[in-house]
Amino acid sequence: MAKMTTSLLLAVALVGTAGCAKKRPPELPPAPVAEGDLGAGAGAGDTSDQYGSSALNEQFKREVMSDTVRFGLDQYDIDPEARRVLDSQAQWLAGHPATRITIEGHADERGTREYNLGLGDRRANAAKNYLAARGISATRITTISYGKERPVALGSDEAAWAQNRRAVTIVIS
Incomplete structure (x- = not known):
């Protein structure tokens, strides 16, 4: 009986520690190619x-x-x-009905990776939903979240964080 209890405890301990093994991180988005103009908001x-x-x-x-x-x-x-920014984008997109866009959602460096990916997703979708409400077909708009992985401004201060909290619209076709 004692041997069976010991074996059972050992099996439970092995299963428990297997769940603690370090998991391979998910694939990160590609790194930015160039810094670009920090004030222009052109993305990374x-x-x-x-x-x-x-x-x-x-x-x-x-x-x-x-x-x-x-x-x-x-x-x-x-x-x-x-609203003013998105209204000007909606007006341009209405004049270019065959054009498709991607909206990238970004966050500053604070918070966990998962939280910032979710926040970037909500930001990109908020912009998408606004454009759709202005008559731009949602089928023309894709969204992607980069969270904190593609900062446009490097630094750990409010000025850099403010530049990194953004949604960027990119024309893809």
């Missing part, structure tokens, strides 16, 4: 190679108020400034 580096259609994306950036919507700490609501 040159995305034209990643998405193609660089001329159309550059035209979009020139003709809209901004390609970037900023958010407050732990926020994903569309404030009046974000």
Whole structure:
């Protein structure tokens, strides 16, 4: 009986420690190619190679108020400034009905990776939903969250964090 109890305890201990083994981290998004202009809100580096259609994306950036919507700490609501930015994007997209976009959601470095991926997702989807409410077909819009993995501004202060809390619209075709 004692031998069976010992064997059972040993089996339970082995199963318990197997669950504690370090798991391989999920694949991270590719690193930014270049720093880019920190004030322009262009995202992390040159995305034209990643998405193609660089001329159309550059035209979009020139003709809209901004390609970037900023958010407050732990926020994903569309404030009046974000509305103005997204309204200009909706107007441009209405004039280019065959154009598809991707909205990238980003967060600052504070918080866990999982939390920031979720927050980036909520930010990207808030922008998508606003554009859809303005008449842009949701089938033309894809979203992706990079969380804190692609900061546009490096640093651990409020100025850098404020630049990294964003949703960036990229023209893909």
